[in-house]
Amino acid sequence: MSSFNESRIFWLPETHRDIMMMRYGLNGSAPQSTEDITKYMNDIGLNVDTWQVEEVIKEAEQMINAMESDALKPFGDNNRSFLVNLYNDNRRDEELAMMRRGLVPIYSASAYVEVPDREPFFDLGFVVKNKTGLKNLQEIKLNNEDNKMFRILSVLDYDFVTSHTEGLFVGTMLTWNRINQFLNEVESGTDLKEYLADYYKDVDIIKYPYLGLLFGYKDPDMQDVDAEIQRDRLRKIKKMGRTSAEIFEGLGKTVIYKMNTTDVSTMDIYDYIYLGEELARKVVIENPSKLASEVEIINPMDDDVKPFQKLAINLDDLFKANK
Secondary structure, eight states: OOHHHHHHGGGSOHHHHHHHHHHTTOSSSOOOOHHHHHHHHHHTTOOOOHHHHHHHHHHHHHHHHHTTOGGGOOOOSTTOEEEOOTTOOTTHHHHHHHHHTTOEEEOEEEEEEEOTTOSSOEEEEEEEOSHHHHHHHHHHHSTTTTOHHHHHHOOEEHHHHHTTOTTEEEEEEOOHHHHHHHHHHHHTTOOHHHHHHHHTTTOOEEEOOOGGGGTTOOOGGGTTSOHHHHHHHHHHHHHHHHHHHHHHHHTTOEEESOSOOTTOOHHHHHTTGGGOHHHHHIIIIIHHHHHHHHSOOOOTTOTTTGGGGGGOOOHHHHHHHTO
């Protein structure tokens, strides 16, 4: 690797950057072998194998090569957005200042939802499109508002939630384990497009995991198999990440990294390189920007925001009240 390429290591996402710095001796020590890096990772409790470190090094090299691509240019300042703290007004001055700078305020919340014939439950997120959505989010989150413990611990009825989604984007978050389950479905003969279209029929936004979270992941059913088999499985899981994301895009779902884009940079795109350069840029920059352009600007001081502060519960008071 040339010295120019070595300088690019510092632009990598954290996991890949740290391993490459050890690999090329950029952290003040001599260059380390994959075996030495693996030993260090296990000494700090990460429980990884040498082949997993080797995979991260290959991914990092792929990211570095992608850094020259026009597809991975910086975000710019268009339609950046920030998350409003619905439950506490202690950041209102800061939030109003961000609005004055042209950033789009995003109001969001999540809830566990029980879906018939599905286990165990659906963790759904909601992004407010307009004032109607803000009112409906009140219905969802402040349901049974006199019972504080209920509001924290309850799993909501699916029909109740889906009947209150006008004015809301409905989203969910995928994990690498969930993407591995997609692979299992395909291997059992399931048509993936039909499966995803049905399972996520009421969902608008799909949040995808970044590549760094895959470091150390192993298929739960393949813990004791040969390293090459595990390596092959990991590559299939990454490929399924891209395949499923492309299917979601084709179904009209919006695949994203996150809605708070105040600190998003080119570096974040590299952590989605497994999706391919074009889709990685969409997920990190273009799709969140498009969603931000579609939401109504609501002032954090609006009266319809204030009821959510009922959820800012002092836990000591909560447990005293429920003894």
